[in-house]
Amino acid sequence: MTKNTYRVSQNNQNRKSVFSFIEKHISINGLFENGLPIKYLPYILFISAIGICYIGNVHYAEKTIRKIDKIKEEVEDLRADFRTLQADYMHARLQSEVAKKVENLGLKESSKPPVKIIVKKGEY
Template identity: 55%
Template sequence: MENKFKIKAGKPENTSNTPPVESTTSGGGDSMFSGIEKRLKLESYFEEGFPVQYLPKIIFVLVLAILYISNTHYAEKTVRDINAIQAEVEDMRADYTTLKSDLMFASKQSEVARKVKDFGLKESLTPPYKIVVEKGEY
């Protein structure tokens, strides 16, 4: 029994009387993928089955690729979160500035006097005086 999958050394034999058929792709040449396949000689790796000795390296590269992709997604998510929080901080800073100015206006002496006039309280016209305690008097 002859192995039909193995590539024989030398020129392949043409068992039929028909001439070999060349590939017809747009542009007159081979396609990009078939060119890559011919340069890498991928079919030679699978002549005797799947190359198990390369499996750990392939798995390692796949794990690195998955880690790289997940790290990129995590970084993009973090950047989006930072932008959202910065916008929220700017809104809170604007609210703080507005409330602070309102409080400063409401705590002016003239505003307080105007507001307590409704309760019957009046502004004192005599200035406050300082109580001085001598040392040893207390």
């Protein structure tokens, strides 16, 4: 049986990747030769704080949008209920409907028109 061997392809050596390009042209190793450069620390902390504030603001905005959508749906439901109740009350206040409801109490609708009572000065 033959032994497994590793073969280097000619195509891989000619191909250039983005990371090899970045590694060749930007030398980050030079910055960290003597340890972490303290002069960049305030900038890094500032950018990190701004990033955290930005992420928090996005979450807050999405939460507010969800609340607004939920309240809009609730308002639409309440508006529909209001319109239904308003139509029921408009129907219930008709003279014929009131007469039907008070009939159970023994009240009857008057067939005579109302009479105007005139009171003279000093009579009362």
